[in-house]
Amino acid sequence: QSALTQPRSVSGSPGQSVTISCTGTSSDVGGYNYVSWYQQHPGKAPKLMIYDVSKRPSGVPDRFSGSKSGNTASLTISGLQAEDEADYYCCSYGGSYTWVFGGGTKLTVL
Amino acid sequence: QVQLVESGGGVVQPGGSLRLSCAASGFTFSSYVMHWVRQAPGKGLEWVSFVGYDVNTKYYADSVKGRFTISRDNSKKTLFLEMNSLRAEDTAVYYCVKELSGAYTFEIWGQGTMVTISS
Numbered sequence: 200q201s202a203l204t205q206p207r208s209v210s211g212s213p214g215q216s217v218t219i220s221c222t223g224t225s226s227d228v229g230g231y232n233y234v235s236w237y238q239q240h241p242g243k244a245p246k247l248m249i250y251d252v253s254k255r256p257s258g259v260p261d262r263f264s265g266s267k268s269g270n271t272a273s274l275t276i277s278g279l280q281a282e283d284e285a286d287y288y289c290c291s292y293g294g295s296y297t298w299v300f301g302g303g304t305k306l307t308v309l
Numbered sequence: 310q311v312q313l314v315e316s317g318g319g320v321v322q323p324g325g326s327l328r329l330s331c332a333a334s335g336f337t338f339s340s341y342v343m344h345w346v347r348q349a350p351g352k353g354l355e356w357v358s359f360v361g362y363d364v365n366t367k368y369y370a371d372s373v374k375g376r377f378t379i380s381r382d383n384s385k386k387t388l389f390l391e392m393n394s395l396r397a398e399d400t401a402v403y404y405c406v407k408e409l410s411g412a413y414t415f416e417i418w419g420q421g422t423m424v425t426i427s428s
Contacts, residue, residue, distance in 0.1 A: 202353065233413040237354070244404060244421055245354065250414040288354050292413040296368035298344075298356040 203228065203289055203301035210307040216277040219304045221289030222270060227299050229270035233292035236265060236274045239303075240285045248287075249274060276306070284308040311335040311417050313405045318422030325395050325426075331388040331405030331419055339383035342408040344415060345390050347401035347424075357403070358390065373399075395426045 204222040211217040221228065221236075228234055234252045237245035247256050249265035252272060262278045272291070276283055289301040317329040329345070345357040358379040359368045367379050378391040388405055402421040409416035 231413075235412075235414045237415070244418040245415070246418070247409070247414065247416055250409060250412050250416075256409075256416070290354070290356075290415070296359055297370070298359075298413070300354040300356065303353040 201299070203291060203299055205287075205289060205301035205304045207302070208305045208307065210309055211276075211279045212309045213279050213281065215279050216275060217279060217306065218276075219274045219287055219289075219306070221272040221274070221291075221301050223272075223291055223299070224270055227291040227293040228267065228272050230294065231292045232267070234265065234267055234272040235290045236263075237288045237290065238283075238285045239288065245288065279308055281308050311407065313407060313417060313419035315403065315405050315419045315422035318403065318424045320425045320427060321395055322428050323396060323426055326391070326393045327395065327424060329390040329392070329403055329405075329422055329424070331390075333386045333388065333405075333407070336407070338381075338386040341410060343381060343388045344406040344408060345379060345388075346404045346406050346415065346418075347399075348404070348421075349398070349401040352401075355401075359408075360388070392424070395424075397426050400424060400426045 236249040238248050239245040252267045253265040264275045287304045293299045312334045314332045344359050360379045376394045380389045404421045405419040406415040407417040
């Protein structure tokens with residue numbers, strides 16, 4: 200399976216909103232509602248931010264939201280804060296007990 | 310609290326072997342699916358392997374199939390990854406991950422253990 204496609208970088212000013220896209224195929228993103236998003240700060244382990252396309256784990260601010268249309272999923276971060284600056288990865292279940300990640304997007308808070 | 314602690318990483322020559330371990334605590338280990346996910350230096354995340362609640366359900370990424378073996382000891386709350394015929398491209402931080410039940414999602418991550426394949 201090929202990696203999901205994410206923009207390499209996005210940026211926004213504090214208080215603004217940014218959206219990160221994640222494009223796959225009908226065999227992964229489009230075929231299952233098992234899209235998740237992970238935040239990773241430098242030198243740290245990834246942290247689950249969104250699962251099942253749009254659900255937030257306990258403790259994740261509601262500034263983070265997810266959605267999906269066809270083969271493309273999106274993560275939107277509203278009210279950007281300095282601590283949101285990190286790498287973000289999408290992931291989709293690909294069937295037959297396989298998972299595929301996106302290449303990652305570096306979010307810069309200006 | 311839920312905690313996953315990996316160990317066993319190190320520097321190995323190409324063609325060599327290594328066994329990673331992951332000690333789990335703070336949850337009923339035997340009730341959860343577990344995974345290994347890796348990240349090459351400066352690169353993105355790559356799913357490596359999955360083991361179900363029972364020790365017999367195992368799946369692997371094509372890149373490691375036939376070379377890596379995942380296993381678990383529910384009595385010791387420990388996950389393992391036996392890695393053989395190691396290649397330079399296996400160099401990565403290896404993360405032990407607890408799945409969110411029923412959601413095909415990587416819920417809790419360990420801190421990772423670095424594996425370097427180099428002569």
